[in-house]
Amino acid sequence: MKKLLALLMVLASVLVIVACAAPAAEAPAADKAITIGVSLYARDQFISTLEQGILAAAEAAGVTVDSQEANNDTQKQAEQVRTFATKGYDVMIVNLVDTSTAETIIAEAGDTPIIFVNRRPDDSVLVEGKYAYVGSQEYDAGKMQAEFLAKFFEGRTDPINYVLFMGQLGLENTQQRTDSVKTELTNAGFTLNKVFEDTAKWDRATAMDMMQTFLGTGATFDCVICNNDEMALGVIEALKAAGVDLAKIPVVGIDATDMACQSVKNGEMAMTVFQDAAGQGAKCIEFAIKAANGELTDLFGWVPFMPVTIDNVDQYIK
Numbered sequence: 001m002k003k004l005l006a007l008l009m010v011l012a013s014v015l016v017i018v019a020c021a022a023p024a025a026e027a028p029a030a031d032k033a034i035t036i037g038v039s040l041y042a043r044d045q046f047i048s049t050l051e052q053g054i055l056a057a058a059e060a061a062g063v064t065v066d067s068q069e070a071n072n073d074t075q076k077q078a079e080q081v082r083t084f085a086t087k088g089y090d091v092m093i094v095n096l097v098d099t100s101t102a103e104t105i106i107a108e109a110g111d112t113p114i115i116f117v118n119r120r121p122d123d124s125v126l127v128e129g130k131y132a133y134v135g136s137q138e139y140d141a142g143k144m145q146a147e148f149l150a151k152f153f154e155g156r157t158d159p160i161n162y163v164l165f166m167g168q169l170g171l172e173n174t175q176q177r178t179d180s181v182k183t184e185l186t187n188a189g190f191t192l193n194k195v196f197e198d199t200a201k202w203d204r205a206t207a208m209d210m211m212q213t214f215l216g217t218g219a220t221f222d223c224v225i226c227n228n229d230e231m232a233l234g235v236i237e238a239l240k241a242a243g244v245d246l247a248k249i250p251v252v253g254i255d256a257t258d259m260a261c262q263s264v265k266n267g268e269m270a271m272t273v274f275q276d277a278a279g280q281g282a283k284c285i286e287f288a289i290k291a292a293n294g295e296l297t298d299l300f301g302w303v304p305f306m307p308v309t310i311d312n313v314d315q316y317i318k
Helices: 002-017 045-061 074-086 099-109 138-152 172-187 204-215 229-241 258-265 277-292
Strands: 035-040 064-069 091-094 114-117 131-135 160-166 192-199 223-226 272-274 300-302 306-308
Touching: 035 045, 035 074, 035 277, 045 064, 045 229, 045 277, 074 091, 074 099, 091 277, 099 114, 114 277, 131 277, 138 172, 138 223, 138 272, 138 306, 160 172, 160 204, 160 229, 172 192, 204 229, 223 229, 229 258, 258 272, 258 306, 277 300
Parallel strands: 035 064, 035 091, 091 114, 114 131, 131 300, 160 192, 160 223
Antiparallel strands: 272 306
16 A cells, blocks of 8 residues: 555656646556666756656656766767666666667667667667667657648648748657658648748757748748747747737647647647657656566557647646
8 A cells, every 4th residue: 555655646746747747657666676777868848857757657666767868969878878787777768869879879788678768769779678669659740730730721722831940850750740740731732832941959049049030031931830849939939029920820849848838828839749758758667677577578669649739738737
């Protein structure tokens, strides 16, 4: 009974900590002492929430976590993984700085199992019982943006003049989110006209500066599509400063962070897509425990996306 009460208390704390939260599945309790090394590409708003989900699930399961930030530095991440291996940690959770470095990270880890999270390496590196991936189906996020925009522009025959801010180039989530929103809008019968498309590297300030510069050109545009909420929030600041009517020019994001949810509620961000950071964190711990016990059989742990609009945003605000 005491253990059950402890688990419930920890899960309750996740709901307080996690912005735009949905209930996350519990990781199974560990049968032995397990230590997990965690390397995160950086602690932006979403990854910080993911980290809290990992820590809360680990506490509930009774495992020890050493969580480190790589500050977007591939060499630093490799050093962290090497240190985890030297210390004899049972398993690692790695949020890759660069997905092309997955093989290097595996080499640095030696025989230690790795659960990759949120940034998907090439599937060829995944091995049953040894290397797995936890995340969400990235194509679905862009598809949900497209479904919202298709409804917003329903009946339109003229081309949609779009502005698109991408995340870090070369990452699977950037590519999938970008491709899917354009593909699904085209499949819905719309003609797209690219007015501006570039990477703002997931960063709010960068997106705001780039949007301000773009506005200075005087080009006409109908919507702004962003690969994440941080960039969408930066775009919104630039549009508000320029006096643009956000009810007429929809800005869409992905992640459903707390600030993004509030922006949706305020009628500024048109919609976002909930990426369940706490759910991904809990799934990581579930997979890590199974890997440490030699019981991991799945290569993928999928956590679904959900669209967030003015109609349902209250469900995602803490």
